[in-house]
Amino acid sequence: MEAIEQERSGIHPARYIDDQHTASFVTSQIDRELLETRFQELNPSKEYTRLEKILVCSLDSVIKASTLKLDDRVGLIIATTKGNIDVLDTEHPFPKSRAYLPEMARAVADFFAFETEPIVLSNACVSGALAVATAKGYIQQQQFDHVFVVAGDLVTPFTVSGFTSFQAMSDMPCKPYSADRDGITLGEAGACVLVTSDRERTDATSMELVGEASCNDANHISGPSRTGEGLFRSIKKAMTQANITSEELGFISAHGTATVFNDEMESIAFHRAGMSEIPIHSLKGYLGHSLGASSLVELVVGMHSVANNTLFRSLGYEEPGTSHPLAVIETTTPKKITTFMKTASGFGGCNVALVCKQLSNE
């Protein structure tokens, strides 16, 4: 949070695989030593993969802060796009069976002795935000009283080579919505939130999820819709459920991957939704694109944005570069905010919109 407040990016130069097969590029990664130190403080008794360590560390801080007893009323949803995909490499020390997501989930859930079965959600780049909507559904159905939602994804040769083959990677730190944007920067992240119906468990950064919707584009498995259909419909539904007007939205934390087509698609969807003038940012310029984790990390930053009454600059943005103008936040500025919307879109044509509102003082 401190880095974002100071407009510092975590993106740095890196080289993956070898010189022959990938161009130089930049990525935002979790520091190895920092992760290891933090993880060893939890006194693990077994070996864990890098992603499992990230998930455990993220969960640990939220579980401790909640003081909840992990009984049969407490659920766990793990959102990830690729999970332990790095173990498929023949050089990896872990058995390949660890690539099965239930094995990863079991390792993470058992670390904390969760009583309920962990639920894994793997829905491409909307996984994290969709998991929050799903948690609310389970609470409304009285399946659980509280749900921990944790999300994580790694930067691996697997994803780097794949996105490179798509020619979707930028050689420079990504520039969401900017005219000279030319692709994504991959990043890695872990994030965790507690979704609860118990008002007593909330604190100063907690918000109410007042609208949530997801909708498929029904158009293409890897290309964004030319009309922004799925995103537009997700926004419409989430806003109708939230029962607020777009003028009441303090800002939009959008997906903004910085590919030419994704950002263009978003501008069309926001234009159709009458939201062209709502302040908007993408946090990918700070954090890179952490696939399934990205939308949960960005939701958390959005909540801090509201708690601190600050609009965060959309890092990397210079010149308008979408056919429909957007009110991209160009400088970090104080502003009284009570409501924001988080959107995300992903391969498979999936889209999600979450509307969050500050808790009233009742």
Added chain:
Amino acid sequence: MNNGSDILDYCYISKGTIWHNGAEWFSKEELPFKAFMKAAYQQRGISYPKFFKMDRLSKLAFMASEVMAAQTPFQEETALVFANRASSLDSDRKHQHSIQHKDAFYPSPAVFVYTLPNICLGEISIRHQLFSENSFFIFDSFNVDTLHPYCNHLIATKKAPAVLCGWVDFDTETEYEAFLYLIRNENIPTHYIQQLYEQHHDST
């Protein structure tokens, strides 16, 4: 007491055989998966060339949904809530193989795009023009007790008029299984769904 007749339709595929609403609809046990799917495609009289570009998980999901759609076309907002165990590992292994050796490095976008389990939801959405809620869950085995409350939530909150739900798992050439069912109200007992699944799962 609801006897489960509100399940409009269901389909089960495993070991070279496709069952529709409990009856065997098509069987080619001797064929490898790819040829089995092509034979079922022809039997169903489908004309959809994109089918042949799909990975094996998407072909399996697509075929199960085709068999069901023939009886009851889906509504535009019919949600898709699928689950499996192996995620997209079949395509993941293929992509990993293409990048494992530096001197034989040939990653392909046509393979990489299928390294996500929810791509099959996108394929079905495109085929039937479904603008709807999509979720892909991962469990150790078919878990109706966890899937069902989420489907009920979608119907109860009017996020979807119906849900095409179930299990679509493709791990290896011989280890694959699909069990899809369509629900449109909140009254279907989970034990009935579990029973339908087990009848097929245990007998194949």
